[in-house]
Amino acid sequence: MTDSMQETQFSAAANRDVEADYGPVTDWSTDFDILDPEYVVRPEQRWAEQRAECPVAFTERRQRTWLPVKYDDLSDIAHDVDRFSSRDIAVVSPFDVPINDIFPVPPISSDKPTHTWARRLLLPAFGPSAVEKMTPITRGLCEELIAEHFSDGHGDVAADFARHIPVRIIAQMLGVPLSDEEKFTGWVVGTLQEGFQNLDGAMDVLGEMTMYFAGKVAERREMASEDRPDDVLTLLIEADTDEPMSDEHLLGTCFLLLIAGIDTTWSAIGSSLWHLATHPEDQQRLRDDPSLMPSAIEEFLRVYSPVTMARYVTEDTEFKGCPMQEGDKILMAFPAGNHDPDMFEDADQVLIDRKKNRHFAFGSGIHRCLGSNLARMEMQVAVETFLEKVPTFELADEDAVTWTGGQVRGPRCVPIKF
Numbered sequence: 001m002t003d004s005m006q007e008t009q010f011s012a013a014a015n016r017d018v019e020a021d022y023g024p025v026t027d028w029s030t031d032f033d034i035l036d037p038e039y040v041v042r043p044e045q046r047w048a049e050q051r052a053e054c055p056v057a058f059t060e061r062r063q064r065t066w067l068p069v070k071y072d073d074l075s076d077i078a079h080d081v082d083r084f085s086s087r088d089i090a091v092v093s094p095f096d097v098p099i100n101d102i103f104p105v106p107p108i109s110s111d112k113p114t115h116t117w118a119r120r121l122l123l124p125a126f127g128p129s130a131v132e133k134m135t136p137i138t139r140g141l142c143e144e145l146i147a148e149h150f151s152d153g154h155g156d157v158a159a160d161f162a163r164h165i166p167v168r169i170i171a172q173m174l175g176v177p178l179s180d181e182e183k184f185t186g187w188v189v190g191t192l193q194e195g196f197q198n199l200d201g202a203m204d205v206l207g208e209m210t211m212y213f214a215g216k217v218a219e220r221r222e223m224a225s226e227d228r229p230d231d232v233l234t235l236l237i238e239a240d241t242d243e244p245m246s247d248e249h250l251l252g253t254c255f256l257l258l259i260a261g262i263d264t265t266w267s268a269i270g271s272s273l274w275h276l277a278t279h280p281e282d283q284q285r286l287r288d289d290p291s292l293m294p295s296a297i298e299e300f301l302r303v304y305s306p307v308t309m310a311r312y313v314t315e316d317t318e319f320k321g322c323p324m325q326e327g328d329k330i331l332m333a334f335p336a337g338n339h340d341p342d343m344f345e346d347a348d349q350v351l352i353d354r355k356k357n358r359h360f361a362f363g364s365g366i367h368r369c370l371g372s373n374l375a376r377m378e379m380q381v382a383v384e385t386f387l388e389k390v391p392t393f394e395l396a397d398e399d400a401v402t403w404t405g406g407q408v409r410g411p412r413c414v415p416i417k418f
C-alpha cells in the first residue's frame with residue numbers, strides 16, 4: 001500500500017464529526033457523554049445513579065450509542081457475538097463504517113470464524129512461559145527507571161515509571177527497536193487518547209504505523225528463516241493459518257499487539273501507585289505483608305479497570321427493553337460492571353485482601369484479553385519493585401494529578417514525594 005493510497009482511504013472514511021462541541025450533559029440516561037471531564041475523573045457516582053434509574057443509558061452524541069452498566073448485562077452482551085459484533089470496537093468511531101472494514105486489527109476487531117484462528121496463533125506468544133521469560137527483564141527495567149527518576153525524593157509515577165514499562169516490554173517481545181519507544185507511545189496517545197479530539201492526527205498515525213510495520217515485515221521476509229529472531233514478528237510471518245493471512249491482517253495485528261498493552265498497563269500500574277500514594281494504610285499493609293500483593297493487584301484491576309470497548313449491533317433488536325438498531329454502538333463498560341453491588345460486596349471500596357473477585361477488567365467471552373498474564377506480571381513486578389526501592393511515598397501535589405478517559409482510563413501525571 002502506498003502513502004497516498006493510505007491517506008486517501010483513511011481521509012475518505014473519516015467523515016463523522018467527532019470533534020463537534022455537544023455542550024454539557026443535561027440527562028445522563030438519554031444524553032450521556034463518556035468524554036465529560038467530570039465523568040472521566042469520577043465515574044462511580046454516575047454508574048450508581050444509572051444502575052438505579054436506567055441500567056442501559058443512551059446518547060445520540062457522535063452516533064447512536066448505548067451504555068450498559070450492570071455486570072450481568074455486560075456479560076450477556078459480551079457472549080452474544082451474533083447480535084453484538086466486534087467489527088467496531090472504538091468507543092468513539094471516527095468512521096461512518098465499522099473500523100474493521102477500514103482498518104482491521106485482528107483478533108480484537110474480528111468476529112468468528114476469522115477471530116478463532118487469528119487469536120489461536122497468538123496464544124503461545126502470551127502464555128505463561130513467554131511471560132516468565134520477561135519477568136526478570138521487567139524487574140531490571142523497573143529498577144533502572146527508579147534509579148533514573150526517583151533518586152532525589154520525588155518523581156512522577158505515571159510519566160516517569162508506569163509509562164515506560166509496557167512499551168519497552170512489548171517492543172522486545174514483538175521484535176521492534178526499543179529506540180522507537182517515543183514513536184510507539186506517540187501512536188498510542190495519537191489514537192487511543194487524543195484521537196477523539198484530533199482526528200487528522202489519528203489518521204496520520206494510522207498511515208505512519210502501517211508504513212512502519214510494512215517495512216519491518218519486509219525486512220523479516222528477506223532474512224533466511226534460520227536467521228530470523230525468535231519473537232512475535234517472526235511467529236506472525238511464519239504462521240500456518242486456517243485462511244491465508246493477508247498483509248492487511250498481518251499489519252493490523254502488529255499494530256494491535258503493540259498498542260493494546262501500552263496505555264492499558266501504563267494506566268493500571270499508574271492507578272495502583274496513585275492508590276498507594278493516596279491510601280497510606282494500604283501502602284503500609286502491603287509493605288508489611290507482601291503476600292497480599294496478588295489480591296491487591298486483582299483489586300486494583302477491578303476498581304480502576306482501564307478499558308472500555310464497544311460492540312456493533314448487527315440487526316434491529318431489543319436488549320433489556322431497549323430498541324437497538326442495526327449499526328448502533330454499545331459501550332462495553334467493563335469498569336462499570338466491576339462496581340456493580342449485585343456482583344461485589346462494598347463494590348466502590350478498595351479491599352486489597354478481597355477474596356472473591358471475578359472482575360472483568362480483561363473482558364469476558366471470546367475476546368477476553370490475550371495479554372492478561374503479561375499485564376498481571378508487569379503490574380505485580382512494577383508495584384513490588386517500587387515498594388522495595390522507594391520509601392513510603394505520598395502525592396506531592398494533588399492538583400497536579402491528571403486522568404485520561406474514553407477507551408482507556410488512567411492517570412497520566414502523578415507527582416509523588418518521599
Ligand code: HEM
Nearest residue numbers: 107108260261264265268307309362363367369370371375
Ligand atoms: C492491565 C492491562 C490490560 C487491560 C486492562 C486489558 C483489557 C482488555 C480487554 C477488556 C479486552 C477485551 C476486548 C473486548 O472484549 O473487545 C482485551 C483484549 C485484548 N488485549 Fe488486553 N488488556 C491489558 C493488557 C494487554 C497486554 C499487555 C496485551 C499484550 C499485547 C494485550 C492484548 C490484548 C489483545 C490482543 C486483545 C484481543 C483479544 C481477542 O480479541 O481475542 N492486552 N484487553
